[in-house]
Amino acid sequence: MGLHHPATEDLELPTVLHALSDPQRLRIVRKLSADPEPRACGSFEMDVSKSTCTHHFRVLREAGVIEQQVLGTSRLNSLRREDLDERFPGLLDAVLASADAKSAAPA
Amino acid sequence: MGLHHPATEDLELPTVLHALSDPQRLRIVRKLSADPEPRACGSFEMDVSKSTCTHHFRVLREAGVIEQQVLGTSRLNSLRREDLDERFPGLLDAVLASADAKSAAPA
DNA sequence: GCAGCAGTTCGATAAACGTCGTACAATTAA
DNA sequence: TTAATTGTACGACGTTTATCGAACTGCTGC
Numbered sequence: 001m002g003l004h005h006p007a008t009e010d011l012e013l014p015t016v017l018h019a020l021s022d023p024q025r026l027r028i029v030r031k032l033s034a035d036p037e038p039r040a041c042g043s044f045e046m047d048v049s050k051s052t053c054t055h056h057f058r059v060l061r062e063a064g065v066i067e068q069q070v071l072g073t074s075r076l077n078s079l080r081r082e083d084l085d086e087r088f089p090g091l092l093d094a095v096l097a098s099a100d101a102k103s104a105a106p107a
Numbered sequence: 108m109g110l111h112h113p114a115t116e117d118l119e120l121p122t123v124l125h126a127l128s129d130p131q132r133l134r135i136v137r138k139l140s141a142d143p144e145p146r147a148c149g150s151f152e153m154d155v156s157k158s159t160c161t162h163h164f165r166v167l168r169e170a171g172v173i174e175q176q177v178l179g180t181s182r183l184n185s186l187r188r189e190d191l192d193e194r195f196p197g198l199l200d201a202v203l204a205s206a207d208a209k210s211a212a213p214a
Numbered sequence: 215g216c217a218g219c220a221g222t223t224c225g226a227t228a229a230a231c232g233t234c235g236t237a238c239a240a241t242t243a244a
Numbered sequence: 245t246t247a248a249t250t251g252t253a254c255g256a257c258g259t260t261t262a263t264c265g266a267a268c269t270g271c272t273g274c
Contacts, residue, residue, distance in 0.1 A: 013205050014128050021124035022262080042220065052263055054222060059261095073220040073271045088205035094197035098120050101195075129232080149250065159233055161252060166231095180241045180250040 003061060003068050003075075008083040011064040016088065019063035020095055024048060025056050029065060029079065033096050038069065038076035110168060110175050110182075115190040118171040123195065126170035127202055131155060132163050136172060136186065140203050145176065145183035 020026055028044055046053050057077065060066040064083065069076040084092045127133055135151055153160050164184065167173040171190065176183040191199045 013202070013209055014130050014133060017124050017128035017202070021121050021128055023121050024262090026121060040220075048262085049264055050221070051223080051265075055262070057221095073269090075221070088201065088208075090197060090201035091205055094195065094201040095120070095124070098195040098198055102120055131232090147250075155232085156234055157251070158235075158253085162232075165252095180239090182251070 003070070005061060005067060006064045008064070008080075008087055011083070011087045013088065015063045016065060016084070016091070019059050019065050022056065022059075024052075025060055025065075026095075026099055028056065028060065028077075030096060030099055032066065032077060032079045033081075033092075036079070036081075038078040040071075040074040040076060042074070110177070112168060112174060112187075113171045115171070115187075115194055118190065118194045120195060122170045123172060123191070123198070126167050126172050129163065129166075131159075132167055132172075133202075133206055135163065135167060135184075137203060137206055139173065139184060139186045140188075140199075143186070143188075145185040147178075147181040147183060149181070 020029065024046065027046075031044055032039070041053055041057055044053075046056075048056075057066070057068065057075070061068050064080060064087075066077050067080050069078075079092075081092060127136065131153065134153075138151055139146070148160055148164055151160075153163075155163075164173070164175065164182070168175050171187060173184050174187050176185075186199075188199060
């Protein structure tokens with residue numbers, strides 16, 4: 001069965017903000033942004049269990065933040081950057097910039 | 108007793124995003140942005156009970172999104188726009204613009 | 215076929231959340 | 245002083261959340 005992805009015009013701001021408000025999920029999104037190549041779930045070094053991972057990827061997908069393509073036994077994840085930019089201009093960039101600034105360790 | 112407000116450098120991105128991810132709270136923030144005059148809690152037309160209101164204002168305050176000043180029996184609420192812009196440049200604007208766009212009814 | 219790998223599904227659990235009503239405190243007005 | 249106004253504190257409640265482990269499905273390769 002195909003995974004469900006919300007249409008661009010159906011993206012809800014509170015839902016997206018909630019999806020981005022969890023540290024684990026924020027990490028996923030940042031990695032996807034840093035390297036735009038679609039990546040399997042397993043390639044993210046998550047410090048939670050496999051089933052928790054599945055949960056977080058689903059929250060991101062159902063919020064419309066990521067897209068998941070089935071490839072064999074894997075799910076290739078990519079950011080829905082264009083859709084997000086169309087619906088919420090500047091939001092993703094601001095969130096990513098804020099997350100980067102925060103983690104940019106001072107010398 | 109004075110109300111507790113987090114310092115600008117202590118603002119956490121996930122906490123702020125979570126504070127903004129609730130429709131009631133988003134409404135509060137939008138009203139504060141539309142009219143930058145500090146306003147009492149009661150002046151927001153909220154469709155929830157008084158105690159729920161108190162809860163939402165506290166979440167916003169503890170996340171560092173709003174400032175509450177005591178004036179008599181009232182709490183004057185204002186956006187911590189400068190602090191937010193310093194810590195998370197562009198974030199608040201992007202959220203507010205997205206919220207505005209969403210509620211801007213098409214013809 | 216069989217084993218291994220990638221994720222999902224299914225409870226379960228503990229914590230957090232949004233909501234309410236009632237009671238309370240503190241200020242202001244009569 | 246009494247009453248009204250503004251908001252808080254305190255449970256209480258049902259829901260959602262983040263987490264886990266164990267069992268499962270579906271592909272890939274030997």
